[in-house]
Amino acid sequence: MTQGPIRLDIAVGYATPRKGLPSAVSFRRWATAALAGRIREADLAIRLVGSKEGRALNRHYRGKDYATNVLSFPADLPEGLPPGVRMPLLGDLVICAPVVAREAREQGKSLNAHYAHLTVHGALHLLGWDHEDSREADAMEQLEREILAGLGLDDPYALPGD
Template identity: 50%
Template sequence: MTPDIDRQVAIDTATALPTQADLEAWVGAVFARHPDETRMEMTVRFISPEESQTLNRDYRGKDKPTNVLSFPFETPPGMSLPLLGDLAICHDVVVTEAAAQEKHLAHHYPHMVIHGTLHLLGYDHIDEREAEEMEALERELLAGFKIGDPYAE
């Protein structure tokens, strides 16, 4: 089943952003590994550094822009909705990171979308065991797109 993604672009950029088809493929790969997941609707919003910094400060207490923020939807008790949540991706940060890490932007973006979607599904990387599990799954999913290990030195 194809995920239902509301793609929002809140920036002007000369650099190509991922397409709707790109997002559906990357998120779809995550859902393929989670066949019991029924929440298939989400928003992916491409944002400015200013919006990223505001969201990161207000929701995470970190007063700086970041690559991707995940906002899981909390279904009210007694309701069943297919909403998974929202990803807010700061395009400028992703572009800067890709250049600094000497990665193709076309490889870094799938990583950011997959990483953020896994967060929406409850994965985390706070403790070492959870980080290893999440990173292993990211490597596996990215390999399906012929993208190398994003954590390799």
């Protein structure tokens, strides 16, 4: 774990109507909780999008023709950063608002709690965490639980009624 003060520059952009969506302050708080103690400084962009843009990005970058809840684009891409762009650029998160709203309803979760979870989840992906196998998934999910508990939020993986 990284010790000492943390410097985060987190930009939040809304490319979809803001009504009913969490504030930029909330997204910054959730991302900071995920990154604190794990990185000293970082620039991060979070963009809230509609289904059309979410689907187009998922199709273009992942080859999957549907909108997904969160996409993580780490800055340490294999092709490197463009000339003149220097670290501490961490990357970008794209969160698809209609998908998040649908999932929250289907899973019986509060909308804010689901956004918090997906922000933490996406930020951990930017740090290199993954869930490609069960061991990685278990470790990542446990870390998400701990971060969210620190924010006063319930276990996002618990079944309703647990």
